[in-house]
Amino acid sequence: MTAIEIKGLTKIYKGKGGAPDKHAIKGIDLEIPRGSMFGLLGPNGAGKSTTINILAGLVNKTSGSAKIWGFDVDENPRNARVNIGVVPQELLFDAFFTPREMLEVQAGMYGVPKAERRTEELLKAVHLFDKADAYSRSLSGGMKRRLLLAKALVHNPPVLVLDEPTAGVDIELRQQLWDYVRELHARGTTVVLTTHYLEEAQELCDTIAIINHGEVVCCEPTAQLLKRIDEKEVIIQFTETLSAVPAPLMHFNAVLKGEHQIAVQINQKDANVGAVLAAVQQTGLTINDISTNETDLEDIFLQLTSNKGKAA
Numbered sequence: 001m002t003a004i005e006i007k008g009l010t011k012i013y014k015g016k017g018g019a020p021d022k023h024a025i026k027g028i029d030l031e032i033p034r035g036s037m038f039g040l041l042g043p044n045g046a047g048k049s050t051t052i053n054i055l056a057g058l059v060n061k062t063s064g065s066a067k068i069w070g071f072d073v074d075e076n077p078r079n080a081r082v083n084i085g086v087v088p089q090e091l092l093f094d095a096f097f098t099p100r101e102m103l104e105v106q107a108g109m110y111g112v113p114k115a116e117r118r119t120e121e122l123l124k125a126v127h128l129f130d131k132a133d134a135y136s137r138s139l140s141g142g143m144k145r146r147l148l149l150a151k152a153l154v155h156n157p158p159v160l161v162l163d164e165p166t167a168g169v170d171i172e173l174r175q176q177l178w179d180y181v182r183e184l185h186a187r188g189t190t191v192v193l194t195t196h197y198l199e200e201a202q203e204l205c206d207t208i209a210i211i212n213h214g215e216v217v218c219c220e221p222t223a224q225l226l227k228r229i230d231e232k233e234v235i236i237q238f239t240e241t242l243s244a245v246p247a248p249l250m251h252f253n254a255v256l257k258g259e260h261q262i263a264v265q266i267n268q269k270d271a272n273v274g275a276v277l278a279a280v281q282q283t284g285l286t287i288n289d290i291s292t293n294e295t296d297l298e299d300i301f302l303q304l305t306s307n308k309g310k311a312a
């Protein structure tokens with residue numbers, strides 16, 4: 001069973017005052033399994049918040065469908081809503097409510113009976129108990145974000161979605177925030193987070209979808225995505241003029257690059273630079289220069305988010 005299932009989701013924001021319409025998302029399909037820690041990665045403006053805000057009921061989709069915990073957001077909006085808690089990116093607050101009041105009001109909106117409310121427990125969990133009765137406007141950005149996290153949890157939803165949760169949160173508090181999110185995940189909550197910090201997604205998420213210009217450009221288990229990082233390119237410059245890849249290098253993934261240069265892609269699990277060098281020796285050719293290029297998640301991300309779907 002999926003926690004979230006999105007099919008052919010699109011969103012067009014109507015242009016105001018003669019501005020062109022904005023196709024913010026262009027037919028997204030996503031299946032987020034129950035129990036996963038799922039990362040939605042993408043550059044600014046990719047469509048992450050729009051997708052999340054549709055799930056949160058804050059933005060109306062243009063077409064397509066979305067199910068939360070098996071409930072269609074159109075056909076069964078109430079059931080869809082109680083199964084998700086969203087921590088939005090924007091720190092929007094009613095400045096005159098205290099954190100305690102805010103959580104109580106939210107619990108009331110979700111119909112959580114007084115006896116089942118967890119206001120104090122949640123405030124403690126997000127390290128805001130000492131601010132329980134302070135005006136929310138006096139809280140720092142990081143505190144506000146943690147308060148929004150507590151607010152998203154008042155109805156104990158099985159799916160927690162965090163939109164750029166660590167924006168404006170300092171390193172120490174970021175660690176605390178992740179410890180708590182990890183704890184919720186360990187207790188069975190499905191967690192979906194958007195971020196443009198690759199390392200954060202890599203460290204926390206079991207599956208990563210990369211979204212760019214309103215389209216999903218890849219969605220795979222983090223370990224699989226990271227395997228691509230094991231690729232390394234060795235570039236060998238020979239003195240002699242070459243017309244083809246020399247025979248000893250043919251069983252590697254080697255290509256001729258110009259008259260003097262060969263580029264060999266090696267997956268570090270299958271081969272190593274030493275093996276390539278041994279094969280180069282066997283060619284009997286004279287090496288002029290050797291260099292290597294490492295690939296990292298940043299490269300993969302750039303590769304996947306460049307030259308794709310640039311048109312609006």
Ligand SMILES: Nc1ncnc2c1ncn2[C@@H]1O[C@H](COP(=O)(O)OP(=O)(O)OP(=O)(O)O)[C@@H](O)[C@H]1O
Binds near residue numbers: 023046047050089
């Ligand atoms: N209310 C709106 N009206 C018009 N255009 C919008 C609106 N909200 C978002 N957009 C546009 O839709 C596109 C997707 O925006 P969205 O906020 O979903 O991206 P994002 O991936 O979350 O980026 P960021 O990390 O910067 O928030 C952007 O080009 C944005 O300018």
